[in-house]
Amino acid sequence: MERMDYQKKILFLFFLLVAVLLFGTLGYMVILDINFLDALYMTVITLATVGFKEVKELDDLGKTYTIFLILVGFGIFTYSLTVGAQILLEGELKRVFVKRRMKKNLQKLSQHYIICGFGRMGRLITKELINAGIPVVVIEKNRFEGEEEGLFLIEGDATSDEILKEAGIERAKGLISVLPTDAENLYVVLSARSLNPNLFIITRAVEKEAEVKLKRAGANKVVSPYITGAIRMANIALRPKVVDFLEIATSFHRFEIQLEELKVHPTSPLVGKTLSESRISKDFGVIVIGIVRETGEIEFNPGSETPILGGDILIVIGPKKNLSRLEEILS
16 A cells, blocks of 8 residues: 555656646747757756756747746756655665564564465465464565565575575475476475475475476475366365365364364373373364374274374364364373
């Protein structure tokens, strides 16, 4: 909104300046009977008060018109240039202060996600993460605007180590690279993995052949939008209600019911208990539909006598507020 006000002011000043120049030029053309260029020259030297020689000797009418143009036009001319320069200077200074404040806040940021690329996919990912309450740092080559709370903007090349360090990659929880080409994503993954060996990295693969290379480079997960989209469309055709259910359960902000993964801390009071003894279902109104062990083994639809171990990740579904309460017990 503020940027639009600046643009309107600059546009108004531009038209005001053009109107004064046009008024003076047409007046000299009629009064002195000179061509457009000479009349424009006369107008400019008059308004600028530089004192250059006139292109034609002024008669009484010409002198009177010049006096009127100076009294009326000089003020407008000077005002337009001064205010225009002030607006540009204020805008530039504001960008400098905003960038400096952002860098200061970035130094305090941790456990955030870095999004490389702010195209259509990058914007959607960023929106979902912010809705989930996760701080986000976006890196994009082209200048862009962002007003979302919890979003930090860095204009630069995501393949640069310096830019990744500026985004706080050493303190980040994860990185998602959705740059236009596989080569750029590969470069980002290599750089990110070398800067933070424990970083969780997700990237997009445009070509299927790039998936293996991206994983070798250090990506934890590689997503191919074309394959994912095709499978989703096939599932909608074959089992539409299942897809609808999963969309409801995995949405961050549209519905009360959520499908979530909760990690069991080794010191949690539920460690060592069975699902029945933990009373997760009765006390929290949450259903455990799967358990991912530290070894990577996945137990689907675990029974009531299945034990809960430290380091497990429980795949649960239930109301948001109940999930928050359970997360406190598990952590």
